[in-house]
Amino acid sequence: xxxxxxxxxxxxxxxxxxxxxxxxxxxxxxxxxxxxxxxxxxxxxxxxxxxxxxxxxxxxxxxxxxxxxxxxxxxxxxxxxxxxxxxxxxxxxxxxxxxxxxxxxxxxxxxxxxxxxxxxxxxxxxxxxxxxxxxxxxxxxxxxxxxxxxxxxxxxxxxxxxxxxxxxxxxxxxxxxxxxxxxxxxxxxxxxxxxxxxxxxxxxxxxxxxxxxxxxxxxxxxxxxxxxxxxxxxxxxxxxxxxxxxxxxxxxxxxxxxxxxxxxxxxxxxxxxxxxxxxxxxxxxxxxxxxxxxxxxxxxxxxxxxxxxxxxxxxxxxxxxxxxxxxxxxxxxxxxxxxxxxxxxxxxxxxxxxxxxxxxxxxxxxxxxxxxxxxxxxxxxxxxxxxxxxxxxxxxxxxxxxxxxxxxxxxxxxxxxxxxxxxxxxxxxxxxxxxxxxxxxxxxx
Numbered sequence: 001x002x003x004x005x006x007x008x009x010x011x012x013x014x015x016x017x018x019x020x021x022x023x024x025x026x027x028x029x030x031x032x033x034x035x036x037x038x039x040x041x042x043x044x045x046x047x048x049x050x051x052x053x054x055x056x057x058x059x060x061x062x063x064x065x066x067x068x069x070x071x072x073x074x075x076x077x078x079x080x081x082x083x084x085x086x087x088x089x090x091x092x093x094x095x096x097x098x099x100x101x102x103x104x105x106x107x108x109x110x111x112x113x114x115x116x117x118x119x120x121x122x123x124x125x126x127x128x129x130x131x132x133x134x135x136x137x138x139x140x141x142x143x144x145x146x147x148x149x150x151x152x153x154x155x156x157x158x159x160x161x162x163x164x165x166x167x168x169x170x171x172x173x174x175x176x177x178x179x180x181x182x183x184x185x186x187x188x189x190x191x192x193x194x195x196x197x198x199x200x201x202x203x204x205x206x207x208x209x210x211x212x213x214x215x216x217x218x219x220x221x222x223x224x225x226x227x228x229x230x231x232x233x234x235x236x237x238x239x240x241x242x243x244x245x246x247x248x249x250x251x252x253x254x255x256x257x258x259x260x261x262x263x264x265x266x267x268x269x270x271x272x273x274x275x276x277x278x279x280x281x282x283x284x285x286x287x288x289x290x291x292x293x294x295x296x297x298x299x300x301x302x303x304x305x306x307x308x309x310x311x312x313x314x315x316x317x318x319x320x321x322x323x324x325x326x327x328x329x330x331x332x333x334x335x336x337x338x339x340x341x342x343x344x345x346x347x348x349x350x351x352x353x354x355x356x357x358x359x360x361x362x363x364x365x366x367x368x369x370x371x372x373x374x375x376x377x378x379x380x381x382x383x384x385x386x387x388x389x390x391x392x393x394x395x396x397x398x399x400x401x402x403x404x405x406x407x408x409x410x411x412x413x414x415x416x417x418x419x420x421x422x423x424x425x426x427x428x429x430x431x432x433x434x435x436x437x438x439x440x441x442x443x444x445x
Contacts, residue, residue: 012261012348012394013355024355024392026310027418031352034423035312035390038414041332042312043401043427045077047085047419049308054089056272057300064279066296071115073256073301074100076398081417081426082305083107094138094299098125105132115253115299117164119186126151130159138162138214138253140187142194145201152207160209161202162253163188165195167215167233169226187215190237199241210247212294213237216255219302222268228281230254235285235294242291249294254278256299260306262395263346271303302398309397311337311413312352313376315389316368325379326363330391333367334374335410337393337400341373349380352390357383365391369408401427409435 017025024031027046034044054070061068071092074082078100086093087109094115095101104114112135118125119140126148129137139145139161152159164187188195202208215230231254238249258275259268275298286293313330320326339345349365351357359381367374376393385391404412411430416423 013350018356022354022356024350024352027423028421029418029423031310031312031392032390034416034418035314035352037423038416038425039429040312040314040390041330041336041413043336043396043413043415044310044312044423045082045305045397045415045417046308046310047417050082050085050304051089053271053300053304053308054086054091056270057275057298057304058090060272060275060279061296064276064283066279066283066293068295069113069297071253071297071299072304073299074104075402076301077305077309077400077402078103079415079427080107081415083109085417087113092135092297098122098128101125101128101132101134111135115162121147123147123151130155130157134159136160136162136211138164139198139202140164142198142201145198149205149207152205158207158209160211162212162214162251163195163198163202163210164214164216165190165234165237167217167230169217169229169233190233195237196241196244199245199247203245203247212249212251212253212297214253214255216299217257219257220259221257221274222259222266224269224274224277227254227274227278231278231281232285235282235289235291238286238294239289239291248292251295251297252282253297253299254282256301256303258300258303260303260395260398263348271300306398307395309395309400311393311396311400313365313391313393315385315387315391317387326361327366328363328382328385329366329368330376331368332413333369333376334371334405335367335369335407336404336413337376337396338403338405339399340376340378341371342403347377347393347395349377349382349391349393351383351385352392354383355392360384365393369410371407406430406435411435 019025026044057070069092071094072086074093075096083104084107092113094117096117111132114134115136116129116134117138166184166187166189188198202210213234217226217230234252241247258271282296313332317329334341362379362381364375365377365380414429415427417426
């Protein structure tokens, strides 16, 4: 094994991820071998790292003796393969569309361990969920109460539900990914009495099996105070509902949003530290409120798959402008990772053939899409590079492939899972033929 401790340039890469050739390896597989075998751009997941994070979340609840579910927020990355992995680790999933639900169905995921979210679920999506006896539907608004009531009557069914509330807590995160504040498209407002009205509507219909309360305050959160605040707020609501409506809350679902490290300036807690704080806050608040201790569910997405993901790109053209950082263009971009363009999100990138090499310049990593804003990194220190070199962008496992597009009619990349020194293609690369597969000729003229 190559000695790298003394000149290691990126502390997000562990020394054991450098093989004897000095190359970055992922899940025990050489990243250059992956690039050669599957092509680039390529999304790669270290499956062992995903499993480990699920176990760490589960261990927190076990240590605190709490009835719980670790529900993978699959909007971060949805595919048959990831649902299979979560199922193998006895996890739960949440889905937010008919497409995600169908993917879970095709994966053979147990439907009683599926939660269905969404602020505007269609009739077709709700029918699919009811037909497959989804384990929990999180009701988001009054329209959904009416629609779901009608469908349950028509199908002569009952279904377990939670009510999503907006707790009036704004997380310290990007404004586009704050979801717990009062002025949000999600959930029932507390202050106006909407949440109480929704509870009464649900309790009045025996086809609804009312199980608990859900809230989610945002994503990529680094501070525990927001989670403690929402835990206390949900217990407060549970106490109020018990006193006013004689309803005993079985489950508090506090959502997810646990921040991860993308770049050197990010300093999040370990995700399981957030969960431990939530559990202790709920236990304490329930004791003070003198209500039965509810079960606690969480919905981590980014913190499960984000650090396990890598995007591999091949370097192409370069543009040098005196007085500016060079543009180093790669064969991917905003079509496979729109977050830098959408959120100004930042990542760190290394040279796959020598991630421990000394950095000699700062570049802008440019994508191939026809947009000036298609910049994957505006300031990335790198060693000397040549056309054909492979770059590895780190921590790309969440919301990259999930938000991928065919802009400029570029195919979406392949996805590969690696584990124990072996790799497997889990999503095929789209082809140019795929870009026109659904097109139909215009024949009315």
